[in-house]
Amino acid sequence: MTARTASRPADRARLKPTTVVWLLPAAVLLAVLFLVPVGYAIYLGFTNLELLGPFAQNFSFTGLANLDRMVHDPVFWLSVRLTLIFVIGSGIVAQTVLGLALALLGQRANVTVRTSVGAIVILAWVLPEIAVAFIWYTFAQAGGTLSYLIGHPTTNLLTSAPLLIVCVANAWRGTAFSMLVLSAGLRNVPAEVDEAAQLEGASYWRRLLRVTLPIMRPTIMTNMLLITLGTISDFTLIFVMTQGGPGNATAILPVYMYIEAFQFNALGYGTAIALTIVLIGALLSIVYIRQLRPELAKAKEAE
Amino acid sequence: MSVLTGVRRRESAENAATRGEAPPGQSRRSRWVINLIMGLIGIWFLLPLAWLLDAAFNPNAGPGLASPQLSVTNFIGAFHTGAGRDIANSLYLAIVSTLVTTAVSLLAGYSLSRRHVPFKGAVLVAVLFLTGLPVTMLLVPIYEMYVAFNWLNSPFWTSLVLASTSVPFAIWLLKNFIDQVPREFEEAAAIEGSGELRTLWRVVIPLALPGVLVSAILTFINAWGAFLIPLVLDSNPGQTPAAVGIYQFLDANAQVQYGPLAAYSILFSIPVLVLYLISSRWLQGGFAFAGGIKG
Numbered sequence: 001m002t003a004r005t006a007s008r009p010a011d012r013a014r015l016k017p018t019t020v021v022w023l024l025p026a027a028v029l030l031a032v033l034f035l036v037p038v039g040y041a042i043y044l045g046f047t048n049l050e051l052l053g054p055f056a057q058n059f060s061f062t063g064l065a066n067l068d069r070m071v072h073d074p075v076f077w078l079s080v081r082l083t084l085i086f087v088i089g090s091g092i093v094a095q096t097v098l099g100l101a102l103a104l105l106g107q108r109a110n111v112t113v114r115t116s117v118g119a120i121v122i123l124a125w126v127l128p129e130i131a132v133a134f135i136w137y138t139f140a141q142a143g144g145t146l147s148y149l150i151g152h153p154t155t156n157l158l159t160s161a162p163l164l165i166v167c168v169a170n171a172w173r174g175t176a177f178s179m180l181v182l183s184a185g186l187r188n189v190p191a192e193v194d195e196a197a198q199l200e201g202a203s204y205w206r207r208l209l210r211v212t213l214p215i216m217r218p219t220i221m222t223n224m225l226l227i228t229l230g231t232i233s234d235f236t237l238i239f240v241m242t243q244g245g246p247g248n249a250t251a252i253l254p255v256y257m258y259i260e261a262f263q264f265n266a267l268g269y270g271t272a273i274a275l276t277i278v279l280i281g282a283l284l285s286i287v288y289i290r291q292l293r294p295e296l297a298k299a300k301e302a303e
Numbered sequence: 304m305s306v307l308t309g310v311r312r313r314e315s316a317e318n319a320a321t322r323g324e325a326p327p328g329q330s331r332r333s334r335w336v337i338n339l340i341m342g343l344i345g346i347w348f349l350l351p352l353a354w355l356l357d358a359a360f361n362p363n364a365g366p367g368l369a370s371p372q373l374s375v376t377n378f379i380g381a382f383h384t385g386a387g388r389d390i391a392n393s394l395y396l397a398i399v400s401t402l403v404t405t406a407v408s409l410l411a412g413y414s415l416s417r418r419h420v421p422f423k424g425a426v427l428v429a430v431l432f433l434t435g436l437p438v439t440m441l442l443v444p445i446y447e448m449y450v451a452f453n454w455l456n457s458p459f460w461t462s463l464v465l466a467s468t469s470v471p472f473a474i475w476l477l478k479n480f481i482d483q484v485p486r487e488f489e490e491a492a493a494i495e496g497s498g499e500l501r502t503l504w505r506v507v508i509p510l511a512l513p514g515v516l517v518s519a520i521l522t523f524i525n526a527w528g529a530f531l532i533p534l535v536l537d538s539n540p541g542q543t544p545a546a547v548g549i550y551q552f553l554d555a556n557a558q559v560q561y562g563p564l565a566a567y568s569i570l571f572s573i574p575v576l577v578l579y580l581i582s583s584r585w586l587q588g589g590f591a592f593a594g595g596i597k598g
Binding site: 014016018022023027029030032033036037038040049098101106108109116117121123124126127128130134135138139141142143148149172175229232233235240261274275277281 | 334337338340341342344345347348349350351352354355358365366367368403406407408410411413414415418419420421433435436437438439440441442443444445446447448463464466467468470471474499527528530531535546549550553559561564565568569571572575576579
């Protein structure tokens, strides 16, 4: 995904003073408020820093103590499991399947249906996250619309099925992105290929599975990678809906990190949790990029 | 903000229609089924939105749908809880971070597109890498820094954090936009003796305007909706932006004030919807890009 660098051989290959001046503001801002904090986070993750009390000022490097605490912390492991369920279930699976379904249906539905349903789905995605969190908080309350729909109007679904509800809410909010990316991808599938398969008498489903989806694979994988990175660091939706509860039933890693750091004062341990979020995100990215490798190699050859 | 946003352009939607509609062999019945399924999915997406609209105008709104009314009581109620002040705070955060991000990223993006920069490839990869890092990682170190420098509870310094988290994506976006602007105009301007900053302002920015606007609008939307950073860095009552205001309003009362909260949420969402509509025609390119990585 790196961009082509627009350098020409005619460029005088020397660094002009004005270039340095023009790069400086961005460099300073990123250094002070991005790179230094990233480095500092890696250090703080191995300290006993606290929000209040004696360790707020005189904290020290504690080696692998936070890691040890993490390994023996059942809530941390629960949180890892919840994060994976949330990312895979509500992000990767639900949004990709629903987005792909909408993109495929949109190809064949009539214009009015496609345009109006598309607009509604996009509206759900454009709304600020805090508004979505409030809407879905209400939707699942006793007496809320969802409770009525499933025939249990007196049940608060955020207590009886909290993880399912936050997953559904997140899928509701995020599907538009997959729909848009995948419909753009569908338009790039050459019509001739599909027509050739059709002439040979292949059914719609067979053409979809054997022709369209294989051609779309890199688009689908890229889309999944972007969804994964977006979902794994999501905080607002769940925090506003449930604050990680009831109990720790919806405490995905970013929420657990906030609770440990800013409610239980364990800033050092919280930072260590934040580092594991980055680690999991990096591991998942590597998996995707490996999957994409044949396509990337082909793209390079084509250039 | 590691994600490109957008909507289909009208032309391409029509394009798809002529190509995808009624392929030979598609019966009228299957067409009907397709419309029905898509319509049902649409209703599922519509219901929560319908509740929000219904509740905002209903003076006795509860968690369920009720018969529509047209009362502005809830909007007045929202302003009584400080919606106006909170929205002004959101506006300050969003405007400052958008101005800083756009100015800084334009200079850097232009330099990375046009000038010789040592290790340019590595710099670009690093910038792209930063767009993927979660904000949660920066939270505690920045909090500690802000305690040390006494920058906590300052809207200005809070907005700079929002800016720094937007800058990597903005640089990357603007560099790619400027790459597509032909150089001849700048070369002509240089021959006529125009200074570099003047050339950037008078020649490059007008040519790359869609890119600059998309970058500014995405930064604004991102800062406008920011919740976690202001929640941690700026907790002074009266200074909180609307995203935190809505949360506190939801959390504060034992009996949730559905009507005023719905009205407040709508007020808070309107600027984002307007900006999205304005920018959607230029955002198309982003989707074609994300969807266009061919095998």
